[in-house]
Amino acid sequence: MERRFLSVGRPIFAKNRFIGGIFVLASIDDIYQSIELVRNLTILADIGAILLALGFTFIVSRKLANPLLEMERATRKMAKGDLNTKVSVETKDETGSLAKAINDLAVELYRYRSNQREFFSNISHELRTPLTYLEGYARALKNKQYQTEDEKEMYIQIIEQEANRMSKLVNDLFELAKMEEGKLPLHLEEIDLIEVIENAIAKTKMKAKEKGLQLYFHNIYQLPSIYADGLRMEQIVINLIENAIRYTEKGFIKIELSNDQDKVKILIEDTGIGIPKKDLLFLFERFYRVEKSRSREFGGTGLGLAIVKQLVELQNGTIHVSSEVGKGTNFELTFPIYKGDAQ
Ligand SMILES: Nc1ncnc2c1ncn2[C@@H]1O[C@H](COP(=O)(O)OP(=O)(O)OP(=O)(O)O)[C@@H](O)[C@H]1O
Ligand SMILES: [Mg+2]
Known part of the structure; x- marks a missing residue:
């Protein structure tokens, strides 16, 4: 080497x-x-x-x-419709929170799907009933299955009523869908609630009179104005007064206005059949009726209060109900007072 x-x-x-x-x-x-x-x-x-x-x-x-x-x-799997699938990642890092978000999304989708299903079964049920009446009475008329002119007149009236009922149902559904998508145009302006309520009363007092019910209006001097859509406010009040008339057999319906520093309050009180406690929670849900068979007899489809709630909330208001079976029902609405452009 x-x-x-x-x-x-x-x-x-x-x-x-x-x-x-x-x-x-x-x-x-x-x-x-x-x-x-x-x-x-x-x-x-x-x-x-x-x-x-x-x-x-x-x-x-x-x-x-x-x-x-x-x-x-x-x-x-969820995309294929299996919404019971769960991601079992339970770490405390970003991956874990992504997994939790996916699980939450599945729950939300599940709820949405069941709602959708229930909604469609309700719609088809609600449409099928008047359709059956329409078909039946139209056939009876066609085959001249009536004995007197009065009977014939009654059949025609039923057909008209059921057709009206269907068209109200379709309109209500259309309105609700627009509200839920946030596509309902609102014409917001400074409005005077006293005028709104007087208009609503003018349109409903005939119905109250027919049932022998008193319709009172307690307003106050110099009520502050609110920022809302006048026609929609009238629709809200008419809906609540019509319910009060529909579900009251004797007594009165009272509408009262009041205000505190930043809110205007509308109270609609009746002395009607009342609503059981267990139903109050669901009252504003679409198609919810306390007694399905009886409300059909009264002519309702259970969309009125769902629409009212949406309209109230779209105008920054609140709605609250209290009731006692056999004594009567109170609906209380509040809306923020209009404080000018500085609002
Ligand atoms: N003032 C009231 N007194 C007693 N029950 C009421 C009153 N208002 C509403 N309800 C009950 O709440 C249910 C839901 O009311 P809602 O206005 O949504 O439906 P409806 O009046 O039956 O039908 P619609 O308003 O769609 O024609 C009614 O079916 C009724 O059972
Ligand atoms: Mg109603």
């Missing part, structure tokens, strides 16, 4: 006279061996670091990819 040396030589002078020299020769094999060792160790460390990095990346990517793959599988 070739050996390596380090050599150093120096001349020695004394009084500017060369008197000799010194020459040192040392083997540097050891140094080279050490360098070799360090180099080998560095290469080994590099390889180790690369392997470690690869392993780490692999583990991390598996750890990330597994839950993501599970979420993908779950969302695909």
Whole structure:
């Protein structure tokens, strides 16, 4: 083997006279061996670091990819309609919260789908009933299955009533759909509630009179105005007065206006059949009626209060009901007072 040396030589002078020299020769094999060792160790460390990095990346990517793959599988199942699927990732990091969001979405979709189903079965039921009447009485007329002119007149009246009922149902559904999509145009302006209520009373007092019910209106002097859509406010009040008339056999219906510092309050009170406590919670749901068979006899479809609630909320108001069976019902509405453009 070739050996390596380090050599150093120096001349020695004394009084500017060369008197000799010194020459040192040392083997540097050891140094080279050490360098070799360090180099080998560095290469080994590099390889180790690369392997470690690869392993780490692999583990991390598996750890990330597994839950993501599970979420993908779950969302695909949900998309196919299996909304009972759950993602079982329960970590406390971003992946965990994404999994929770997916699970929440599935619950929401499930609720939406059942609502939708119930809604369609309600619609078809509500449409089928008047259609059966229409078909039956139209056939009876066609086949002249009546004995007297009065009987014939009655059949025609039923047909007219049922046709009106259907067209009201279709209109109500259309309105509700527009409200829920936020597409109902509102003409908001400063309005005087006293005028709105007087108009609503003018339109409903005939019905009250027919049933022998008193219709009172207590207003107050100088009621602050509110910012709302006058016609929609009238629709709200008419709906509530019509309900009061429909579900009251004797007594009165009282409409009262009042205000505090920032709200105007409308109270509509009746002395009617009342609403059981257990029903109050669902009263504003679409198609909800306290007694299905009886309200049909009264002519209702159960959409009135759902529409009222939407309209009240679209105009920043609140609606609250309290009732006692056999005594009567109170609907209380509040709307913020209009404070001018500075509002
Ligand atoms: N003032 C009231 N007194 C007693 N029950 C009421 C009163 N208002 C509403 N209800 C009950 O609440 C139910 C829902 O009312 P809502 O106005 O939504 O429907 P409806 O009057 O039956 O039909 P619609 O208003 O669509 O013609 C009614 O069917 C009735 O049972
Ligand atoms: Mg009603």
